[in-house]
Amino acid sequence: MPTLICDCNKTMPLDPQALGSALNEELKLHSTLCRREAGSFQQAIKGSGDVVVACTQEKRLFAEVAEQTEGAVAPIRFVNIRETGGWSRDAKGAMPKLAALLAMAKLPEPEPVPTVTYKSAGRLLIVGALEDAERMAAVVGDVLDVTIFSRGGSGAQERRWPVVGGRIDGITGWFGAFKLTWLKDNPIDLDLCTRCNACLAACPEDAIGFDYQVDAAACKSHRACVKVCDVGAIDFTREPVAHTDDFDLVLDLRQQPAFVQHAPPQGYFHLPGGRDALDTLLKLREMVGEFEKPKFFTYTQKLCAHSRNEKAGCTACIDICSAEAISSDKHRQQVKVNPHLCVGCGACTTVCPTGALGYGYPQTPEQGRKIRTLLSTYARAGGAKPVLLLHSQERGQVLVEELGRAARVGAAQGVPANVLPMALWHTASTGIDLWLTAVASGAGHVAVLSAGDEAPQYMDALRAQMAIAQALLNGLGYEGSHFSLFTAKHPTDLDQELKLLAARGGATPVAPAKFAVARDKRATLDLAIDHLVEQAKAKPASIALPAGSPFGAVAVDKDKCTLCLSCVSACPASALQDNPQLPQLRFIESNCVQCGLCVGTCPEKAMSLEPRFLVAPERRQPRVLNETKPYGCVRCGKPFGTLKAVEAMIGKLAGHAMFQGAALERLKMCGDCRVVDIYTASDERKITDA
Known part of the structure; x- marks a missing residue:
């Protein structure tokens, strides 16, 4: 896979020999690859193998040149080495990092994953004051089928869009499948109303506005409006009628949104009063047709520790989901994930102790391969004290690039030479398994960058996971700080944080790990921890861990325990076992995920959890917790x-x-x-x- 590097008009001190040596490839340095040297690009893409172009600035131009190139054109991959290090103040020492970024770009594309389909016919519901709703409808009405649910205000006399009114009981659903339930309790039938305004002029209490809704609190039952309405649109004796209507999209202009969760359903937009609506209206115009997104999660029921025998155990995924896409199905002893509501943050997979919920796009082994490639190439190129910076591929990537541009003009230091940025779909999608894998593979520090738009519970969960991972490393004698979570909303904030990060870094194993990350979360944790234990300076019998740890023991009060073994049938991880030959309760500590189902199931209240990590190999062997004659x-x-x-x-x-x-x-x-x-x-x- 050929690699094309360009120093962008000699603004980056690139060393083609050092980069090529790390990549086992002979590299030629270009300075104007997107201009005078475009012929070299055209020559490189004539073939079937992928080509890596170390430039994202002119990605669109390169794509246009490729279309104009005769003959077979190879697939092109683009990677940013300019803002991520080539423009930093210590860019001359950044060759190991740039080589690592180029090596990561050469990895195979992620495997295809199942998709989730949305279908939209363009049926748009706008809820809000009539004049605001009509203003929004005027921008999208030529593309979308608009219905307005009037919530006060005054509108145009001309009937341009269907307008309904009443009491909204609820808006549920998602893109392409929203359902509005409402009660038609307005005495004025807006379908019959001709907007002649005779009722407004006749009402002595001014109880009727230009939205043609009757204010029941102001109305004194004079019924003058009924007398002047010759079309029969007003009837105070009409019984309220419940209605249900379907829509593909919802634009909510009310102050209070219909969905209060941090991540509302796709296709729902909340713009109080219609402020700053241009971007949203442009998006709405494009949301007609059939759309697909990856199915971001995988679920293995047999690993789930949520429920057994109608007893609730682990609810970590339900508690953390900011989209309210996960619910409990105790009857089937599992959780349910609505793929249409899932936004792909991956927080549920991060906090899941068993790996029952796994991240599906990209899959964990692919993320692990990226981390291992980054760190191994960096080390092979002579890099030292690597810091892995995990950030989102949207706002986080923008911040990194803005910082790089600021560094180019001397307004910032830029991304330090030992800080290796890696983009994620969402910052909450990695957890203790990949972080410990990174440390086992040589990373002195793993930092997660929040751009300030993540759900608060995500930040709490990441900090809790980091505390567990740090306690493990401290217990094994790995000195220093290995994990951090910080928020930066501006390049200046990011620059200050990265200056501190560059100097951080805890101890790492003498020999970096080389194992491949498994799909199974517990298997990856076992591989990472086993390597860290093998290389550790300290090997205590056990390490105390914070509450909520996925590792630990179960304590049994032998005076209370009757060995009914109900806990054995409740344990989803086979950590608690019986002995067919003898009345014994046995325990395999490495299997325990601390879900608490055994504690909740025990009729004698004889069990309790003890979060810890047993370092000795005996953690994988069954031991007797209680026995009797x-x-x-x-x-x-x-x-x-x-x-x-x-x-x-x-x-x-x-x-x-x-x-x-x-x-x-x-x-x-x-x-x-x-x-x-x-x-x-x-x-x-x-x-x-x-």
Whole structure:
């Protein structure tokens, strides 16, 4: 895969030999690849293999040149090395980073993933004051089928769009499938009304406005309006009628939005009073037809720790979802994710302790491959103390590029030479598994950049995950700070933060890890932690972790536990197990995800969680939490329960009227002997009666 580099009119101190050595490729340095040296670009793209062009400034121009090039044209990939380091103050020392960015651009394209389809016929509902709604409708009405739900104000006399009014009970749904439920309780039928305004002139209380709604609080029942309306549009005796209407798009001009979640459904736009509407109106004009987006998540029910036996356990994904796309289905013992509401933030996958919810676009192994390629190429090129900067591919990318331009004119330092930026679909889409993988692979620090538009619960969750990861590293003796989350809304803020980041960096393993990131979150965590443990300076027996950790033990109060084993059937991770041969409760700590289902299920309230990480290899071996003697059937001697459980049962039922005499004695028998005893007693009664 050939690589074309350009120093952008000699504004970047690029070293083609150093870059080529790191990439195992001979590179030629260009200065005007998009102008006088465009022939070199045309020559390089004549073929079937992909071509990497280290320029995003003239991406559109290169695409046009490619269209005009005769012969087979290879696929082209573009990568920004200018604003991400080539224009920084320490650009001369940034060759290892630039080589790493070029190497990452050469990775295979992400595998195709399932898609979610939206279909829109352009049915737009505008809710708001009539004059504001009509102003918005005038801009999009030639493309969209507009209906206005009037919420006061005054509009034009000309009936240009359907106008309805009443009481809104709810707006639900998503792009292409919104549902408006409303009550038609206005005495004036807007379909019959001719806007003659006779009712407005006749009303002595001014209870009717130019939106043709009757203010019930002001109306004194003179009914002068009814007398002057010759078309019969006004009827105060009309019963309110419930209506349901379907729309593809919603433009909400009210002060209070219909959707209060941080990430409203796609196709819904909230613009109070219609302020700053141009961009939104332009988007609306384009939202007719069939659209697709990636299905951002994968779900494996058997791994889910949400519910067992109608008991709720882990609700991390439901609690964090800013789009309210995840709900509980306790009947099916799982969570449900609405793909049409999902916005792809990935926060649910970050906080999921089991990996039941996985990030689907791009998939975790592909993200891991990018991280490993960045760090390994950087190290091979002679880079030291790498800091991995994770940012969103939209606002975060814009901030990085704005910082680079500021550095070019001396207004900022720019992205430091040891800071490796990596764009994500959303900053909440990576978590402890990939962060620890990065540290195991040689990153001294992993920083997540928030552009200030993320949901507050995302920031809380990322900080909590970082605290867990840092506690693990500190417990293993890796000194220093390895993780940080910061917010920057302006290039100046970002510049100050990156100056601090460049000097940070905790200890890393002597030998970087080389494992491939797995699709299974727990498998990746095991690989990363095993490598960190192997290279650690300190190896304590266990490491205490903050609450909410996906690792830990279960403590059992043996005085309370009757070994009923209800916890075993509730455990989704097979961390709690029985012993078919003996009355034992066994535990495999490496399997435990600290979901709490066992605690919620235990009828004796004998269990509690202990967040920690057991460093010793015994964490993967079963150990006995509680055991007792078996209880043998008083009739045949066969064990059928535990001594403690049967004695507890007898003690609780001994005073019950139904368990007296022989019935109480049968509680001490196994199931087979109990049946035999019942029938034997029945036969004896028949003989006696005869």
